[in-house]
Amino acid sequence: xxxxxxxxxxxxxxxxxxxxxxxxxxxxxxxxxxxxxxxxxxxxxxxxxxxxxxxxxxxxxxxxxxxxxxxxxxxxxxxxxxxxxxxxxxxxxxxxxxxxxxxxxxxxxxxxxxxxxxxxxxxxxxxxxxxxxxxxxxxxxxxxxxxxxxxxxxxxxxxxxxxxxxxxxxxxxxxxxxxxxxxxxxxxxxxxxxxxxxxxxxxxxxxxxxxxxxxxxxxxxxxxxxxxxxxxxxxxxxxxxxxxxxxxxxxxxxxxxxxxxxxxxxxxxxxxxxxxxxxxxxxxxxxxxxxxxxxxxxxxxxxxxxxxxxxxxxxxxxxxxxxxxxxxxxxxxxxxxxxxxxxxxxxxxxxxxxxxxxxxxxxxxxxxxxxxxxxxxxxxxxxxxxxxxxxxxxxxxxxxxxxxxxxxxxxxxxxxxxxx
Amino acid sequence: xxxxxxxxxxxxxxxxxxxxxxxxxxxxxxxxxxxxxxxxxxxxxxxxxxxxxxxxxxxxxxxxxxxxxxxxxxxxxxxxxxxxxxxxxxxxxxxxxxxxxxxxxxxxxxxxxxxxxxxxxxxxxxxxxxxxxxxxxxxxxxxxxxxxxxxxxxxxxxxxxxxxxxxxxxxxxxxxxxxxxxxxxxxxxxxxxxxxxxxxxxxxxxxxxxxxxxxxxxxxxxxxxxxxxxxxxxxxxxxxxxxxxxxxxxxxxxxxxxxxxxxxxxxxxxxxxxxxxxxxxxxxxxxxxxxxxxxxxxxxxxxxxxxxxxxxxxxxxxxxxxxxxxxxxxxxxxxxxxxxxxxxxxxxxxxxxxxxxxxxxxxxxxxxxxxxxxxxxxxxxxxxxxxxxxxxxxxxxxxxxxxxxxxx
Numbered sequence: 136x137x138x139x140x141x142x143x144x145x146x147x148x149x150x151x152x153x154x155x156x157x158x159x160x161x162x163x164x165x166x167x168x169x170x171x172x173x174x175x176x177x178x179x180x181x182x183x184x185x186x187x188x189x190x191x192x193x194x195x196x197x198x199x200x201x202x203x204x205x206x207x208x209x210x211x212x213x214x215x216x217x218x219x220x221x222x223x224x225x226x227x228x229x230x231x232x233x234x235x236x237x238x239x240x241x242x243x244x245x246x247x248x249x250x251x252x253x254x255x256x257x258x259x260x261x262x263x264x265x266x267x268x269x270x271x272x273x274x275x276x277x278x279x280x281x282x283x284x285x286x287x288x289x290x291x292x293x294x295x296x297x298x299x300x301x302x303x304x305x306x307x308x309x310x311x312x313x314x315x316x317x318x319x320x321x322x323x324x325x326x327x328x329x330x331x332x333x334x335x336x337x338x339x340x341x342x343x344x345x346x347x348x349x350x351x352x353x354x355x356x357x358x359x360x361x362x363x364x365x366x367x368x369x370x371x372x373x374x375x376x377x378x379x380x381x382x383x384x385x386x387x388x389x390x391x392x393x394x395x396x397x398x399x400x401x402x403x404x405x406x407x408x409x410x411x412x413x414x415x416x417x418x419x420x421x422x423x424x425x426x427x428x429x430x431x432x433x434x435x436x437x438x439x440x441x442x443x444x445x446x447x448x449x450x451x452x453x454x455x456x457x458x459x460x461x462x463x464x465x466x467x468x469x470x471x472x473x474x475x476x477x478x479x480x481x482x483x484x485x486x487x488x489x490x491x492x493x494x495x496x497x498x499x500x501x502x503x504x505x506x507x508x509x510x511x512x513x514x515x516x517x518x519x520x521x522x523x524x525x526x527x528x529x530x531x532x533x534x535x536x537x538x539x540x541x542x543x544x545x546x547x548x549x550x551x552x553x554x555x
Numbered sequence: 556x557x558x559x560x561x562x563x564x565x566x567x568x569x570x571x572x573x574x575x576x577x578x579x580x581x582x583x584x585x586x587x588x589x590x591x592x593x594x595x596x597x598x599x600x601x602x603x604x605x606x607x608x609x610x611x612x613x614x615x616x617x618x619x620x621x622x623x624x625x626x627x628x629x630x631x632x633x634x635x636x637x638x639x640x641x642x643x644x645x646x647x648x649x650x651x652x653x654x655x656x657x658x659x660x661x662x663x664x665x666x667x668x669x670x671x672x673x674x675x676x677x678x679x680x681x682x683x684x685x686x687x688x689x690x691x692x693x694x695x696x697x698x699x700x701x702x703x704x705x706x707x708x709x710x711x712x713x714x715x716x717x718x719x720x721x722x723x724x725x726x727x728x729x730x731x732x733x734x735x736x737x738x739x740x741x742x743x744x745x746x747x748x749x750x751x752x753x754x755x756x757x758x759x760x761x762x763x764x765x766x767x768x769x770x771x772x773x774x775x776x777x778x779x780x781x782x783x784x785x786x787x788x789x790x791x792x793x794x795x796x797x798x799x800x801x802x803x804x805x806x807x808x809x810x811x812x813x814x815x816x817x818x819x820x821x822x823x824x825x826x827x828x829x830x831x832x833x834x835x836x837x838x839x840x841x842x843x844x845x846x847x848x849x850x851x852x853x854x855x856x857x858x859x860x861x862x863x864x865x866x867x868x869x870x871x872x873x874x875x876x877x878x879x880x881x882x883x884x885x886x887x888x889x890x891x892x893x894x895x896x897x898x899x900x901x902x903x904x905x906x907x908x909x910x911x912x913x914x915x916x917x918x919x920x921x922x923x924x925x926x927x928x929x930x931x932x933x934x935x936x937x938x939x940x941x942x943x944x945x946x947x948x949x950x951x952x953x954x955x956x957x958x959x960x961x962x963x
Contacts, residue, residue, distance in 0.1 A: 221677065221706075243642060245674050247631045251885075279631075290608065290639050292601035293632045299596050304888075327879070340598030397912065 165208040165533040167265030168312030168357050174404050175451045175491045177534040182493040184508050185520040186550045193551035194236030199227055202260030206542055208535035209268045215547055216273050218259035222249040228273050228283055240288035246277025247297040250308040257308035272320050276308035292340035304328045310355035316383040319343050325354035325374040344386035351375040356399040361425055369425055373399040378412050392423055393432045401449040415444035438474030443467025449489035454512030460486050478516050487529040504528045587611050588625045591636040604636045612643035620661050626675045657686055673703030699738040709739045729755050740932040766928040767825025768845055770939045772801055772815040775833040775841030778808040784840040784907035785864050785878050791842045795903050796871040799844050808839050829921040837911050837919055843904040846940030849895040855935045859925040860888035866905040869893050880909045884922040899940040
């Protein structure tokens with residue numbers, strides 16, 4: 136399918152979603168990791184700012200197994216993945232009703248080979264699924280990629296990358312969430328073994344290209360897509376001491392920036408023509424001007440600051456402010472223009488989930504399940520609310536169609552403004 | 556008379572037609588099952604599999620025996636297509652009639668057969684549990700040597716031992732712990748069972764049970780600037796075809812003479828810290844040599860891990876070569892089938908030590924762990940082929956080094 140046709144279909148489906156959700160300000164989907172912009176931000180308004188275990192809870196549904204993949208939302212469906220059973224190799228792809236939280240379908244599948252050496256905090260369902268509204272693609276730590284029909288859950292294709300290219304080995308289970316580019320699904324598979332990038336045909340699962348990455352150590356970072364950069368679209372990956380850019384249609388290497396940590400987890404951000412990357416702990420945040428060829432570290436890094444770098448949570452950009460939270464709950468706000476410190480604050484609690492934002496509100500969920508909402512974009516720290524849910528949370532939330540979706544270790548919860 | 560004939564003919568035609576239809580349906584099923592069997596790498600066969608799944612999912616419970624036989628495949632892609640058919644049928648039948656006529660006897664036989672794929676047996680056991688709640692609870696304890704359900708059965712035996720111990724029934728506790736230890740292959744269960752046996756004054760050897768090689772001669776450090784060590788061919792490798800000469804000495808890193816030194820690692824999981832045993836250096840190569848006595852000619856699994864990269868030769872033949880820097884030593888990281896001959900077998904191992912990571916906080920470990928076992932991870936009856944330490948006259952490093960902490 137051509138890019139234009141696919142975009143047209145997606146736009147049509149979005150339009151349908153808008154029509155179905157006339158009661159919300161802007162009916163935006165959350166179709167994959169870090170949402171519609173892949174930056175963690177949503178243009179939605181009317182998203183609840185406060186809730187409790189009873190207030191503003193639209194529904195709460197128990198999920199099988201475990202997973203830190205975030206839920207994704209398209210029109211009136213919510214998709215989520217999980218794993219359970221022996222070695223966590225029993226996989227689940229599920230579709231829930233956006234309004235009622237009931238299961239529309241539930242596809243159970245076998246994983247090929249659980250990530251070797253993964254720790255107890257992780258699950259095989261760490262990478263988030265993604266959808267174009269017609270299909271759902273899911274990548275698991277077992278080295279499997281599945282494409283299922285979004286309406287029925289029926290299998291469309293299955294690739295066992297573990298069988299074909301080796302069992303994935305790392306200590307948290309693979310977490311890199313794939314992205315869609317034209318008619319391809321792009322994956323970053325960096326691990327102790329033979330690391331690689333691969334582009335799969337959306338319809339058939341066949342390889343469109345594959346780039347081996349000798350010497351690249353394990354990484355959990357999800358890739359980013361830059362559209363319309365000076366030299367065309369770019370596929371950005373962070374891993375093993377560098378940021379690298381590839382041509383997303385061919386896998387051809389374009390440029391690199393060094394100075395990253397050996398192990399990268401946060402997802403790079405792209406906004407206003409600039410790329411923001413961070414690797415930690417204690418690694419640098421960098422603002423990079425994309426483009427060029429070869430090593431552009433000396434010429435394309437506009438600022439660099441090592442304050443407050445997290446190991447796990449991704450950063451978020453709201454207005455002219457760049458926000459980070461360390462795994463131990465130290466939040467840092469930098470000026471996105473020059474990288475200088477604006478404020479730093481101890482949030483408290485441990486953080487695995489990445490922050491998300493709706494308009495100028497930033498939502499930070501700690502591991503105890505407390506969501507802190509602050510106003511973003513300004514010069515000062517401004518807390519709006521603190522909302523406990525009473526269950527542990529490691530998955531990043533999703534925002535769509537006026538709703539806030541939070542995956543706890545046991546439930547998927549949908550919050551909606553009903554009690555304000 | 557004519558009408559009787561006409562009726563008879565009609566019945567015959569209908570019967571033939573029915574038989575043909577049945578045969579055709581059976582053929583259809585075979586064709587669709589085969590279409591799914593042909594799925595594989597690169598998304599191969601997905602289009603045909605989609606059509607096959609759609610057709611097969613319309614079948615009833617009669618398909619289960621044939622479907623489950625097809626599901627007994629190593630092809631994970633095909634297995635998942637079959638599973639989607641299986642789930643569609645069983646879910647529909649259970650929803651329509653919870654007392655539906657599932658072929659329970661067949662399902663039980665299927666689960667009990669250890670030759671069937673474990674994942675399918677587990678799936679079927681879940682179904683039987685829905686049909687006969689509690690069935691797995693009665694089945695599992697008897698599957699202590701089963702390739703799929705071993706861990707659960709060992710866990711049951713350990714709990715049985717704990718309960719007996721609490722009740723003061725020491726003999727029963729010991730019997731349960733011994734049974735658990737004998738069958739355990741999961742390292743944490745092996746360790747747990749050994750610990751519980753120790754608590755009732757029974758000593759067992761985790762090293763022997765898991766087949767760790769713990770008695771070595773070590774040589775090093777040789778100088779290997781940067782990451783050149785992996786490709787350097789140093790004297791022990793030049794001697795590997797005929798056998799390393801343990802009395803020879805060489806010029807080591809820094810210019811001093813180095814020679815082979817004997818060391819028996821006390822680590823219960825057979826790990827040796829080469830920083831302590833050879834030297835706290837970077838950019839170097841070390842070698843380990845041992846002899847393994849096998850009671851028979853046999854093919855076994857060599858499982859090992861090393862930090863950094865590792866090369867292994869058995870009886871002069873290279874059997875494993877892995878280039879991986881800064882990866883840590885992990886249990887059973889690398890696996891390869893190797894052939895041991897009856898009697899003594901020579902084993903040479905090369906482990907490189909790379910440069911310090913640019914972040915000084917990243918530890919520059921140098922270590923080795925290696926075992927010989929069967930496919931399930933159990934010992935294979937090999938013994939140490941090196942002469943007793945006292946008779947070799949070799950330097951016994953164990954007397955010089957106090958290993959204070961495990962490197963694991």
